[in-house]
Structure formats: structure tokens, C-alpha cells
Amino acid sequence: MPAVQETIDQVRSIDVDQYKYGFETEVEMEKSPRGLSEDVIRFISAKKGEPEWMLQWRLDAYKRWLTMKEPAWARVSYDKVDYNDIYYYAAPKKNQAPKSLDEVDPEILKTYEKLGIPLREQEILAGVEPERRVAVDAVFDSVSVATTFKEELSKAGVIFMPISEAIREYPDLVRQYMGSVVPVTDNFFATLNSAVFTDGSFVYIPPGVRCPMELSTYFRINEKNTGQFERTLIIADKGSYVSYLEGCTAPKRDENQLHAAVVELVALDDAEIKYSTVQNWYPGDAEGRGGIYNFVTKRGDCRGKNSVITWTQVETGSAITWKYPSCILRGDGSRGEFYSIAVSNGMQQVDSGTKMIHLGKNTTSRIISKGIAAGKSENTYRGLVSAHRKATGARNFTNCDSLLIGNQCGAHTVPYIESKNATAVFEHEATTSKISEDQMFYCQQRGLSEEEATALIVNGFVKDVLQQLPMEFAVEAQKLISISLEGSVG
Amino acid sequence: MADVTLMKTPAETALAQAFESAKTLLPGNVESRSQAFELFTQRGLPHRRVEEFKYTDLRAVLRDIAPFASAPSADEAKAALQAAQALAGVEALQVPFVNGHFVRNAVDLGALPEGVEIVPLAEALASGHDWLARLSPVKWASENPVYQLNTSFMADGVMIRIAGTVDTPIHLRFVTAAASAVATATRILVLVEEGASVTLLETHESTDGANHQPNDVVEIIAGDRTNVQHVRVNAEGDKALALSTLALKVGGEALFNSINVVAGSATSRHQVFAVLAGENTNLRVNGATMLKGSQHGDSTLVVEHAAPYCESRELFKTVIDNEATGVFQGKIIVPHHAQKTDGRMMSAALLLEEGGSMNNKPELEIFADDVQCAHGATCGQLDEDLLFYLMARGLPKKEAESLLVQAFLGEAVEFVENEGAREALIGTVEGWLKARA
Numbered sequence: 001m002p003a004v005q006e007t008i009d010q011v012r013s014i015d016v017d018q019y020k021y022g023f024e025t026e027v028e029m030e031k032s033p034r035g036l037s038e039d040v041i042r043f044i045s046a047k048k049g050e051p052e053w054m055l056q057w058r059l060d061a062y063k064r065w066l067t068m069k070e071p072a073w074a075r076v077s078y079d080k081v082d083y084n085d086i087y088y089y090a091a092p093k094k095n096q097a098p099k100s101l102d103e104v105d106p107e108i109l110k111t112y113e114k115l116g117i118p119l120r121e122q123e124i125l126a127g128v129e130p131e132r133r134v135a136v137d138a139v140f141d142s143v144s145v146a147t148t149f150k151e152e153l154s155k156a157g158v159i160f161m162p163i164s165e166a167i168r169e170y171p172d173l174v175r176q177y178m179g180s181v182v183p184v185t186d187n188f189f190a191t192l193n194s195a196v197f198t199d200g201s202f203v204y205i206p207p208g209v210r211c212p213m214e215l216s217t218y219f220r221i222n223e224k225n226t227g228q229f230e231r232t233l234i235i236a237d238k239g240s241y242v243s244y245l246e247g248c249t250a251p252k253r254d255e256n257q258l259h260a261a262v263v264e265l266v267a268l269d270d271a272e273i274k275y276s277t278v279q280n281w282y283p284g285d286a287e288g289r290g291g292i293y294n295f296v297t298k299r300g301d302c303r304g305k306n307s308v309i310t311w312t313q314v315e316t317g318s319a320i321t322w323k324y325p326s327c328i329l330r331g332d333g334s335r336g337e338f339y340s341i342a343v344s345n346g347m348q349q350v351d352s353g354t355k356m357i358h359l360g361k362n363t364t365s366r367i368i369s370k371g372i373a374a375g376k377s378e379n380t381y382r383g384l385v386s387a388h389r390k391a392t393g394a395r396n397f398t399n400c401d402s403l404l405i406g407n408q409c410g411a412h413t414v415p416y417i418e419s420k421n422a423t424a425v426f427e428h429e430a431t432t433s434k435i436s437e438d439q440m441f442y443c444q445q446r447g448l449s450e451e452e453a454t455a456l457i458v459n460g461f462v463k464d465v466l467q468q469l470p471m472e473f474a475v476e477a478q479k480l481i482s483i484s485l486e487g488s489v490g
Numbered sequence: 491m492a493d494v495t496l497m498k499t500p501a502e503t504a505l506a507q508a509f510e511s512a513k514t515l516l517p518g519n520v521e522s523r524s525q526a527f528e529l530f531t532q533r534g535l536p537h538r539r540v541e542e543f544k545y546t547d548l549r550a551v552l553r554d555i556a557p558f559a560s561a562p563s564a565d566e567a568k569a570a571l572q573a574a575q576a577l578a579g580v581e582a583l584q585v586p587f588v589n590g591h592f593v594r595n596a597v598d599l600g601a602l603p604e605g606v607e608i609v610p611l612a613e614a615l616a617s618g619h620d621w622l623a624r625l626s627p628v629k630w631a632s633e634n635p636v637y638q639l640n641t642s643f644m645a646d647g648v649m650i651r652i653a654g655t656v657d658t659p660i661h662l663r664f665v666t667a668a669a670s671a672v673a674t675a676t677r678i679l680v681l682v683e684e685g686a687s688v689t690l691l692e693t694h695e696s697t698d699g700a701n702h703q704p705n706d707v708v709e710i711i712a713g714d715r716t717n718v719q720h721v722r723v724n725a726e727g728d729k730a731l732a733l734s735t736l737a738l739k740v741g742g743e744a745l746f747n748s749i750n751v752v753a754g755s756a757t758s759r760h761q762v763f764a765v766l767a768g769e770n771t772n773l774r775v776n777g778a779t780m781l782k783g784s785q786h787g788d789s790t791l792v793v794e795h796a797a798p799y800c801e802s803r804e805l806f807k808t809v810i811d812n813e814a815t816g817v818f819q820g821k822i823i824v825p826h827h828a829q830k831t832d833g834r835m836m837s838a839a840l841l842l843e844e845g846g847s848m849n850n851k852p853e854l855e856i857f858a859d860d861v862q863c864a865h866g867a868t869c870g871q872l873d874e875d876l877l878f879y880l881m882a883r884g885l886p887k888k889e890a891e892s893l894l895v896q897a898f899l900g901e902a903v904e905f906v907e908n909e910g911a912r913e914a915l916i917g918t919v920e921g922w923l924k925a926r927a
Contacts, residue, residue, distance in 0.1 A: 073541070404859035407826055417850035417867050422841035425870035428850070434859040 022252030022282060025111040027140075029223050032089035038062065041195055044089050048164045048198075051171060061184045061194035068188045074351040075380045075412060076320050078293060081258055088196045090223040092140060108140055111220065134214040134245070135160055137201045139230055140222060149213065156212050158242075159204040163231055166202035173204060177235055181264035181301040181328070189260040189322075190297040193229045197262065200230035205240035205271070214243050214470060219259075221250040221281070221292065227258035234264070236271035238304065243274040245473055248317070250282040254290045256319060261296045269304030269331065274312070276469055278477055281317035286375075288347030291319025298325035299355075302334035302363075310337040311354065312468045314477040319348060324382065326355035329363035329394075336365040339465040343481050344377035344409070353383035353415075358394035358424065369400040370462045372481070373409035380412040387424035394424040402432040403461055405454070502534050504555040509642055512558060516645055518615025518622075526641035536635050545817040545849045546759050546788040548636075551731060556703045558643060559589035559672035567593045570667035576693035576725040576918070580910035582661035589666055590674025590704070591646045605654040605686065611647035611677055621649050625679055627711050630763040630792045631737040637761075640707045640735065643675035647706075651681045652688045659689035659719075659908060666696035666704060666727075673703040680710045684741070687717035689908050694734070695754075696727040705733040714741040714768055721911045723918065726754035735761045742768020742797065749906055752779040752787050753918055759788040759817075766793070766800040776902040777806040778915070780922045781814035781846075788817035791835075795828040798858075804835040807902045809895055810846035811926060820865070821853040828858050835865040840872060840898055842891070892923040 032043050041062055045055040070081075092105050135149035137160065153160050159170065167174050184194045201217045221228045236242055250257065259281060265273050275298075284291025294317075300309035311325040327336025338354040356365035365385065373379035379402065387394040402411035413430045435457050443453035459466075459478060466474050498506070509527050513520050535552060536543035562570065567588040574586075583603060586593045592610050599608055609619060631637045650660065662678060682688060690710075696702045704726065712718050718740075726732045732755040740746050750760050762775055779787045793802050808816040818837040839848040852865040872894050880890035899919050906912040 402854075402856070404856065404861075407829070407857075407859045409859070410855070410857040412856065413852075413854045413865070415850075415852060415867070417869060418847070419839075419841065419849075419869045420847040422844050422846055422871045424841075426850075426868060428852070428867040429864070430852070430854060430866070431862075431864040432854055432856045433862050 021249035021280065024251040025107050025222050027105055027107045027222065028093040029090050030093050031087045031223070031226070034087055034225070035084040036086070036088060036196065040088055044196060044198060047089065047091070048167070050167055053175065054167055057184070058195050061191050064185050065188070065191040065195055068191060070188050074322050074382070075378060076322060076349040076351050078320050079256070081293065085225070086258060087223065087226045088229065089198055090226045111140070111222070134216045137162060137217045139199055139217060139219045152212070157206040157209055158211055159202065160215055161202055163200045163202040163233060170204070173235070174202065174233065177266055178233055178264065181266060181299050182262050182297050187297060189295040190262050193231060193260050193262045193297070197229045197231040200232045200261070203234040203242060203244065205236045205242045207238040207240060209240045211240070211242040214245055216245040216247070219246070219248040221257055221259065224253065225255065227260065230261045232261070232263040234273055234275070235266045236268065236273045238268045239270045241272045243470060244276070245470060246275070246277045248279055248281050250292055252282055252290065256291060256293055258293050259295070263296070263298040265300035265309055267300065267302050267304060267307035267309050270306045271304060272308040273300065274310045275300070276473055277313040278473055278480065279313065279315045279317050279321070280480055283317045283346060283348050284319040286346050288319070292317065294318035294321045294323060296323040298323065299328065300326065300336070301328045302331050302336060304334070305331040306333040307331050308335045310339070310468070312339045312465065313341070314465070314469070314480060315340065315342040315350060315352060316480045321350040321352050323352045324354055326357065327365065328357045328359065329365060330359045332360040333362045334360055335363065338367045338369070339468040340369045341372070341462045341465045341477070341481065342370070342379055343372045344379045345375040346377060347375070348377040350378070351380040351382055353381045355384040356386070356396060357384070358387040358391040358396070360391065362393040363391060364395045366396070367398040367400065368464050370465055371400070371402040371411055372405065372458060372461070373402065373411045374405040376408045378410045378412070380414060382414040384416040384418070385426055385428070386418040387421045387426070389420050391421050392423050394421060396426045398428040400430045401461070403458070404432065404434050499535060499549055501549070501552050501555055505639070506531065508555060508558065512643065516643070517612045523642050526638045530635050530638040530642060533635060542790065542819070545819070546757070546786065551757050552703070556671040556673040556701060558645065559591070559666070559668055559674050561591040562588045562667070564595065566667065567596070570665045571596065571663070573667070574663060574665045574693070574695050576695055576723045577661065577691055577911060577914045580659065580661065580691065580908070580914055582659040582691055584661050584663055585648060586663045586665065587646070587676055589668055589672060590676045592648055603656055603658045605652060605656045606660065607651040609649045611649060612645065614649055619649070621651070621679065621681065624681065624711060625677070625709065627709060627739040628737040628763045628765050630794065631735055634735065634761065634763070636705060636733045636759070637707060637735050640675045640677060640705050644677040644707070645675055647677040649679040649681070651683065652686045653683040654686055656686070656688045659691050659911070661691040661693070664692070664694045664704070664706065666702045668702070669697065669700065671701040671703065674705065676706045678706070678708040680708070682710065682712040682716045682718055684713035685715045686713070689719040690721070691911060692720070692722040693725060694723065694732065695725045696730050698727040698729065700727060700729055702727060702730040704730065707735045707737065709737045710739070712738070712740045712744055712746060715743045716741065717745045718747070719907050720746070720748040721906055721908065721915070722748070722750045723915070724750065724752045724754050724758055724760070725918070726758070728754070728756060730755045732758040734759070735763070738762070738764040740764065740766055740768070740771050740773060742771055744768065744771045746771070747774045747905060747907065749776040749778065749902065750789065751903070751915055751918060752777070753922055755785065755787070757786045759790065761790045762792070764793045765796050766802065767796050769797045769799045771797070771800045773800070773802040774905060775802070775804045776905060778899045778902040778919070779806070779808040779816060780899070780919070781809065781816055782811040782926065783814060784812070785814040786817070787814070789819070791820040792823065793821070793833065794823040795831045795833060796825065798827060798829045798831065800828070801832040802834070805902050806837045807899050808837070808839040808848060809842065809899060810839060810848060811842045813845040815846070816848045818849070818867070819851045821855060822863055822865070824856045824858050824861050824863060826857045829860040831858060831861040831863065833861070833863040837867045838898070839869045840895065841870065842872070888927045892927065895923060896920065
């Protein structure tokens with residue numbers, strides 16, 4: 001298997017505790033005053049040239065946020081975040097709405113090049129087959145710096161742009177859907193995001209359109225002492241289809257940085273949204289210094305009948321992950337899927353899972369979660385499957401497996417399974433184990449070293465999920481997993 | 491943000507008043523009771539925002555506190571025991587409690603089977619018996635508000651010591667016979683000495699129509715190489731709010747089997763807190779719960795594998811008819827040093843009719859890497875194909891359903907070793923199904 005060999009080579013070539021994307025880019029930045037207040041929110045809103053209703057929306061969220069308490073139920077422990085010690089807005093100075101890529105700060109372009117994110121359409125068109133093209137929206141700290149393939153997408157009627165632009169250009173669409181899946185008052189971090197979100201992507205797929213290429217956003221936190229608060233809104237109108245990819249990285253720093261995003265998906269009748277994430281924020285060093293706090297609210301609403309939302313995530317980064325991509329299965333016959341690989345090493349803490357809320361008739365959901373804990377990390381799966389009174393014929397299958405590597409880590413599962421309908425059928429299974437000695441013996445007997453054998457078995461363990469990822473992501477994800485586990489064997 | 495002190499609910503105020511007036515009248519050390527009550531007061535009655543009580547909101551269910559029952563007269567006790575039914579045919583040493591008080595004259599404490607020693611708790615508390623030091627062996631229980639209430643109010647019970655092989659089962663028989671609602675708090679401590687074996691039967695019955703509030707705690711400390719078979723039946727009256735706790739501490743190379751069968755109560759919550767403290771121990775905790783009407787049945791379980799090489803199996807079956815609600819919360823905890831643990835937990839629920847609900851929360855908390863732990867949870871209705879198969883062979887629908895339900899619950903019951911008790915439990919299941927048809 002070439003992919004596995006590749007993984008092993010990758011593992012070998014990298015030293016322990018090395019985060020590949022830990023470099024910093026020197027760009028002149030413009031920042032809001034430090035801390036959070038109504039003035040800062042007005043500042044952000046003004047920077048974005050937002051209409052009055054948007055500002056009001058933010059201020060209402062801020063007022064509500066002041067009355068809320070940070071949730072403490074997750075199985076993670078961290079030093080309190082001082083919300084008044086963060087810059088809520090940081091943008092590259094030259095970014096006065098660049099007309100073309102040539103106007104974007106070359107330092108930033110270099111950054112994305114280093115990260116392997118293609119922003120220049122030409123190169124892609126020349127190099128890769130047409131069906132593998134990916135449109136990218138690159139977000140650098142608080143602003144979107146470039147969105148590619150805009151023109152080609154608009155020919156198909158697809159709207160793909162930074163959300164700040166969408167608020168100005170398509171206020172009606174944004175107003176109709178924003179906050180309809182994740183209400184402003186949903187939770188502490190979502191409310192904070194509603195008050196201070198700076199950028200993110202907006203996608204609208206018109207009825208009956210199959211989005212001609214993969215859409216992708218690449219998030220990069222660069223500036224010190226900043227938080228990233230992006231907001232993504234994807235609307236798939238009747239009978240449409242879209243596949244969306246999200247990737248993230250950040251420089252290596254001793255301080256903890258906050259990332260509190262909100263992602264809302266809306267699928268109308270017969271529409272399908274596939275949302276894939278490869279999350280690789282800086283996880284902190286071996287002693288647990290630094291790293292990103294990743295507090296994210298992601299939720300999809302299968303609003304129309306027979307709609308489908310699929311979440312696929314590979315979580316390898318962040319010091320702390322607090323993330324539960326969910327599906328509200330409202331439309332009859334709608335389907336929700338969640339495929340997750342969460343790898344934790346070092347001092348990382350992961351508390352992640354999903355919610356499948358069955359409201360409509362004959363709704364189905366499937367959850368496949370694979371947690372791998374190594375080093376001194378804590379890896380928790382927390383999920384909810386519920387069927388409401390009217391969810392006749394609802395069906396769920398859940399499988400969450402955990403793998404422990406070393407005896408200093410912890411793996412936990414906390415599923416909630418609530419059924420209020422007799423015709424709903426829920427099945428849940430979970431296992432925790434270590435890599436079986438038989439399997440190790442089998443591989444080693446055939447000449448693989450301990451590390452190679454581990455990599456092989458781990459890749460087999462997560463195969464179910466990797467298969468769900470789009471091609472180019474699957475390869476990257478596979479590499480990431482082996483990097484994350486580096487140093488955990490022996 | 492400032493911490494908000496919540497107003498006490500009327501029930502909490504009533505409990506505080508009841509404790510103030512009862513604490514000096516109850517036997518034994520006031521200090522330890524006050525400590526337990528203080529711990530309870532700090533958090534108050536648990537409600538749905540308290541994780542462990544998410545699905546059983548005691549603050550909502552427990553609105554009026556029934557007066558604590560006083561000891562019955564000899565005639566009252568006799569009449570009550572004659573009426574008691576559950577596991578009545580099983581040959582055993584009867585240790586009866588009426589209205590939460592040990593019926594002293596029903597047992598000849600001087601002529602117990604060999605290896606059995608029984609000390610009435612009220613007397614032991616009053617005189618400061620040595621064994622009292624061994625109460626509360628499990629911290630998971632001590633932190634629990636229901637347990638804390640029992641510690642605050644416990645009025646009577648027994649302490650039993652088992653040495654050697656005891657062939658006669660011991661039947662702890664709890665009957666609440668008062669016509670109007672009463673609350674009871676009984677405590678049983680069973681010390682099973684190294685190498686001993688015993689079968690413990692426990693039945694709980696009360697009069698229909700009264701909102702009785704029994705809260706009983708059974709604590710068992712089983713030493714190395716012991717074999718304990720424990721069978722518990724909840725056949726409480728139709729209005730009862732039954733809270734119960736089983737706290738176990740089991741030594742090495744031991745065998746421990748426990749089953750709780752629920753057929754009664756308006757609301758019941760049975761909590762099991764088990765600590766496997768020695769290596770190579772084998773624990774089985776089963777549950778068979780039958781709910782109908784608007785009943786609410788909660789089975790909560792914490793199993794801590796505190797030593798390596800232990801095996802635990804938990805199997806909970808819940809049948810839900812009408813608009814009843816079933817709850818299962820289970821947690822297996824494996825600390826760093828408990829390598830080679832093998833733990834398996836399964837909860838299966840059958841919803842027979844539209845309107846019922848089931849809440850499952852099977853948790854794993856694992857810190858050791860060389861372990862095998864699994865949990866499963868299912869929830870659904872009877873298999874159409876199986877029903878069709880039976881009906882095609884001439885069985886009426888209800889009968890076919892009964893047969894399938896019986897088989898479903900039978901899986902949990904079949905592990906009961908004592909034949910008489912097993913037959914009686916199957917009889918309980920059949921009785922429940924007959925009442926349904």
C-alpha cells in the first residue's frame with residue numbers, strides 16, 4: 001500500500017514535537033483596540049462597512065453574552081481565557097479590498113504557498129485535471145484575503161464569497177438564514193462569535209445546481225494575542241449539491257489563542273451538503289505550553305425533505321478541542337452523517353462528538369467516530385442521538401471506537417441516546433482497546449518495525465472515516481495522523 | 491459572575507425541618523448524620539441540570555416529603571408480613587423490615603445458620619458497634635445526594651457478617667404497610683469474610699395508593715475469594731417513589747452477581763456503585779425493568795475497576811409499555827493501573843407502544859491502555875419479522891408479543907443461580923405480561 005509507505009516516510013522525516021506549520025509571517029497588521037466592548041464591536045462593524053441591522057445584531061449578542069457563563073461541562077481543563085486581553089480584529093494593512101491577487105500582500109501569498117494552498121487559479125488550471133479544481137477562500141486572521149474561481153462559480157449561479165461581502169451584497173439572503181441554525185443565544189462561544197465575528201465564507205447554491213468544484217476555506221491565525229472568530233454560512237437550495245472543505249493552521253507560540261467559530265448549514269428539499277474539516281491548529285508543545293483553544297459551534301439543518309448533511313472531520317491539532325458538529329433532521333426522510341477521527345497526543349485535550357436530532361419522519365443518521373489518544377492526552381467522545389415524538393421510523397447507527405497508545409492518556413465516551421418514539425430504532429456500540437498484540441506480532445513477524453506496524457494498524461483503524469474524505473484531503477489527513485502520533489510508540 | 495444562592499424548594503425546607511426534629515431522636519452519633527445532611531444541603535435536591543440526575547429530576551418528583559415512619563406494633567408487623575408476596579416461595583432465612591424498622595421478634599438472632607451473624611442497626615448505632623466503622627466503603631456512593639439523605643435519616647436496618655459457606659439464602663424483606671404515605675430510610679451492611687459465599691435476596695413491597703418514599707441502602711464488602719449472589723425485586727406499590735442504592739466493594743478472585751428486577755413504583759431509581767478492589771474478580775450486574783402506564787424507572791450504575799485483571803459484565807433490559815419512561819446511565823471507570831481490564835456494558839430497551847421514552851447514557855472513562863472495554867445501547871420496538879413468524883404459527887398478537895418480551899428479559903434473569911429465585915423472577919415477568927394482555 002503506497003499510502004501507508006508514504007505515511008511512514010513522513011513519520012521518519014519529522015522530529016518529535018515538530019509542527020510543520022509553526023512559522024510566522026511578518027505582515028503589517030491593523031488591529032482593533034485590545035479587549036471587548038461595544039466600541040470594539042462598532043469598530044469591527046464599521047471596518048466591514050456593515051448595514052445598521054448587522055451592527056444591532058452584534059450589539060444584542062454582546063449584551064446577551066455579558067450575562068452568560070462559560071460552559072464547564074466538557075471534560076477539558078484550561079486556564080481561564082481573559083476575554084479582555086485579546087485583539088478581536090486583526091487585518092493585514094494593505095487589505096483595502098484587493099481587486100485581484102496582485103494586490104494581496106506578497107507575504108501572505110507566500111504564507112499560503114508554504115501551506116500548500118493554491119490561490120493562483122492559473123497554476124491549477126494548467127496543472128491539474130479540471131474536475132479536481134478547488135475554489136479557495138483564504139482567511140488570514142480576521143479577514144478574507146482572496147477567493148479564487150469566483151467568476152467561474154458565478155456562471156453556475158453559485159455564490160461563494162467572504163461573509164462580510166455577502167452581508168453587503170446579498171443582505172436578504174444573509175438576514176434570512178444567519179442565526180437560523182445556531183441562534184445568537186445558543187451558547188457562550190456562539191454568542192461571543194455573533195458579537196465579534198470578523199469574516200468567514202458564505203455559500204449559496206441555487207436550486208438544482210451541482211456545484212462544479214469543491215469549495216474550500218483555509219483559516220490561518222498569524223497575529224499574536226488575537227482570536228479568530230469566523231462565521232460560515234452555507235445554503236444549499238432545493239436539489240443542489242456542494243462539497244466544502246475547511247483547513248486551519250497557526251504559528252507556534254507560547255500563548256494560547258482562541259478560535260471560536262460558528263458554522264451554519266442549511267439544506268433545503270433534496271439538497272446535499274458535504275462538509276469536511278482537517279483541523280490542524282497548533283497543538284502546543286510537549287509540556288502543554290501554547291496551542292489553540294478551539295471552541296467551535298457547527299450545526300447543520302436538514303430543513304427540507306430528503307436532504308443530506310455529512311460532516312467529516314479529522315482533528316489532530318489544537319490544545320483544546322470543544323466541538324460538536326450536529327444535524328437537525330427536520331425534513332422527512334432527511335439524513336445526517338458524522339465521520340470523525342480525533343487524534344490527540346502530548347497534552348492535548350479533545351472533547352468532541354455530534355448531535356443527531358431526529359424531528360422528521362423516516363430520518364436516518366449514522367455516526368462513526370474514531371478516537372486515538374497517545375502521550376498524556378485526553379480524548380472524549382460526547383454525543384447525543386434523540387428522536388422526538390413525531391420522528392416515526394427514525395434510525396440511527398453509532399459506532400465509536402477509541403484506541404489508546406501508552407498508559408498516560410485517557411479515552412472516554414459519553415453518549416446520550418434519547419428516544420421518544422417506539423418506531424425509532426437506535427443502535428450504539430463503542431469499544432476501547434489498545435493495538436492488539438496479535439496484530440502487532442503479525443505485522444512485525446513480516447518484517448515491519450514497531451512504528452511501521454503501528455502506523456499500518458492505525459490507518460486501518462481510521463479507514464472508515466478516511467474513505468469519506470475527498471481525495472486530496474484523505475492523503476493529507478493520513479499524513480497528519482501519523483505526524484500526530486509521532487513519538488508515541490515505544 | 492457572582493455565585494447565586496438558590497432559594498430552597500418547599501421539599502428541601504421540609505427535609506431540613508424533618509432533620510432538625512429527628513436528628514436527636516434517631517439512634518447513634520448526631521455528628522455523622524449532621525455531616526451527611528450538611529453535604530446534602532450544599533447541593534440540595536438534585537434536578538435535571540445535575541448531570542447524574544439529568545433524566546430523573548428529583549426536585550420535580552419529590553415535592554412533598556412524607557413523614558418518616560415510626561416502628562410498627564407487633565400485630566401490624568405480623569399482618570404486613572403475611573400479606574407480602576415477592577419471592578415468598580423461596581426457601582430462605584427471613585430478615586423482615588416493616589415500615590423501615592427491623593422486626594426483631596421475627597428472627598431468632600441466637601439460632602442463626604452457621605456462619606451468619608446479624609446485628610440490628612438501631613442498637614448498633616446506639617451502642618457504637620465496631621462494624622459501624624466499615625459503613626460507607628464506596629466514595630461514589632458517599633458523594634451521592636440520595637445516599638447522603640439515607641445517611642442523615644437512617645433509622646434502622648441490620649449488619650450481617652458471613653463467614654464460610656452459607657447455604658441458606660438470606661432474604662431481606664422490606665414491607666411498607668402504612669395506609670398513608672410514609673418515608674423510610676434503612677441501611678444494610680453485609681460483611682462477607684474472605685472465602686465466604688452467600689445468596690442475598692432482597693424484596694421491596696408497599697401498599698398501593700399511598701405515596702410512600704422508601705430510600706434504602708445496601709452496602710456489601712466482600713473479601714477475597716468470596717462468592718455473592720444478590721437478587722433484588724422492586725414490587726413497590728403503584729404510587730411509591732422508591733430510591734435505592736447498592737454500594738459494593740469486592741476483593742480479589744471473587745465472584746459477584748447482582749440483579750435488580752423492577753416491577754413496581756411510580757418512580758424508581760436504583761443506583762449501583764461498585765468498586766473492584768482486588769485482582770481477577772468477576773462482577774456481573776444485571777437489570778430487568780418493566781414499566782407501564784406513566785411509570786418512570788431509572789437504573790444508574792458506576793463500576794470502578796480499581797484493580798487489574800478484573801472482568802465486569804453489565805446487562806440491562808428495559809421494557810416500556812404505554813407512556814412510561816426508562817432511564818439507563820452506566821459508567822465504567824478504568825484508572826491507569828487497572829491493566830487487562832475487560833468490561834462490557836449493554837443496555838437494551840423495547841418500546842411496546844407509541845408514547846414511551848427511553849434515555850440511554852452508557853459511558854466509558856478509561857485511562858489504562860491495555861484494556862478491552864465496550865458498551866452498547868439499543869432502543870426500538872419488537873422485531874416485525876419475529877412477530878410475524880410467531881403469528882403465522884397461530885399465536886395471537888398479544889401472546890406473540892409476550893413470548894418475545896419474556897425472551898428479551900429472560901436474557902438478564904437467566905444468570906440467577908438460585909433456582910427458586912430464578913423461577914420466581916420469571917413468574918414476576920409472566921405476571922406483568924398477563925396484567926398487560
